[in-house]
Amino acid sequence: MTDILASYSLGAIRAFETAARLKSFTRAADELGVTQAAVSWQVKSLEQRLGQPLFVRRVREVDLTPAGERLARAATESMALLRAALSDLVESDEGVLAVTTLQSLATHWLAPRLGGFQLAHPGLAVRLETSHAMRDLSRGEADLGLRSGAGPWPGLTSHFLMPFVQAPLCSPDFLASAGGFERPADLLKATRIGNAREWAIWFEAAGVSPPDAVAAPRLEADAQSLEVASAMAGQGLALGSPIFFAPDIAAGRLVQPFDIAPSYGGGYWLVYPEERRRVRKITAFRDWILDAVATDPAIVRYPARLAP
Structure with missing residues (x-):
């Protein structure tokens, strides 16, 4: 029996897979480093060989027909396997x-x-x-x-x-200056660092219902490490992962006042x-x-x- 793949161009299948994934002949051409006309011609030749349309052409993009969706799934998986194999051989x-x-x-x-x-x-x-x-x-x-x-x-x-x-973390000096914290509710009056919503989750897990007028955190950064660095410098309490900062807690650079670390x-x-x-x-x-x-x-x- 003749191999059916021998009847089809690998270039045409690659052009189809790229256009199907990006939903655009123009973007497919940019990725493949060819012209939009070349992609269109390759896809058209594949459709002619199959005797059925694979795309519904629109003004700025294309959509797959049911036949196109079926072929696209197999083509994307096959191309991914081929890319992986080639990469692993380099x-x-x-x-x-x-x-x-x-x-x-x-x-x-x-x-x-x-x-x-x-x-x-x-x-x-x-x-x-x-x-x-x-x-x-x-x-x-x-x-x-x-x-x-x-x-x-x-x-x-x-x-x-x-x-x-996450759990509240602070420096030993900050804890001493605050006179210690006996109950989780004591943290409502302390200087806090971080996201207000995340603090609300911690207070809820600790069984504390914050009053309507509670001071918002004084500092919020886009990285947990920056917030905890501020806490380590004595600027307040920050929410941080007791997993990430376990060495600092063990070494005494940070203190975890309460063993309450809810999942976020x-x-x-x-x-x-x-x-x-x-x-x-x-x-x-x-x-x-x-x-x-x-x-x-x-x-x-x-x-x-x-x-x-």
């Missing part, structure tokens, strides 16, 4: 693991532990990127990611790492493309980080929240 890529993550997670939990991973895998260099932007792992913008949220993410294999919990929903996850789940450098990092999570005493303190 020798220069084999020795580098690109990880995208969040700043607070990278600074306070991941970076201090990465030395252990690199000692276990001396032939593998780690390229760490911290960004709030969500990289497209399916297109090779990074090998894997550490993300926050509730999941799942379509097309990605995900592993839950740790919960998103979701948590932190390891994610990577499903089609790359067997790539050796990804499985090596996966096994290492899951073991690190399972043996971290600060994470183990919250066993009831170790599931999404």
